[in-house]
Amino acid sequence: MIHILITDDQTLMRDALQTIISLEEDMKVVGMAKDGEQALELVGSLQPDLILMDIQMPGMTGIECTKRIKQLYPDTVVLILTTFSEDEYIVDALACGATGFLLKDMPGDRLIHAIRDAVSGHYMLPSVIAAKLAARISRVSQTTHTRLEAGRRKTDNPAFTTREKSIILLLLEGKTNRQIADLLIMSEGTVKNYVSSIYNKIGTNDRTLAIIALKEWLHNEPSAH
Known part of the structure; x- marks a missing residue:
């Protein structure tokens, strides 16, 4: 028997879902909540196997409620009920532990199949939402690639000043900012500013990556030797 908790701020929606589910011999609605607080x-107390969770409710949203429930009861399956297919909800809900989305206008028989599949461990994503998610992943991937390429181009031929080149040589010798300041007769604060400028030109704030990039620059820059 699949024990189900329905969470939706609309009474008609809760009642309609209960009516559909009550017709199934292997399912039972053990409770209904009008908002996230009541669902929590x-x-x-009810320990449902699955929660049908409305995404938009007054007070605590379905996404926040899902996050808290999954933290407290990680084995509870949560299916998000929504009339929205905006991609900003998709990743947030899945990241909070939801097993998938169900559109509120889907036929009753598909809802029942989706519940059974979700309890069996399958992720539920209607095609319209799956398409949105795929598009978002593609955009993120494209943006990341563009940034990496920009960073790579930035490090190909960085334009270092004579002073920066002097500091780079000392950095590659393993000298600290204090030691560089003493050797070049500068304040440590000024050296830090130069180092920040160098890091900015090669596109990283990570010292290890910076040293690797600077060694490569030195290898390709005879005038720096």
């Missing part, structure tokens, strides 16, 4: 209270 009920899930502890």
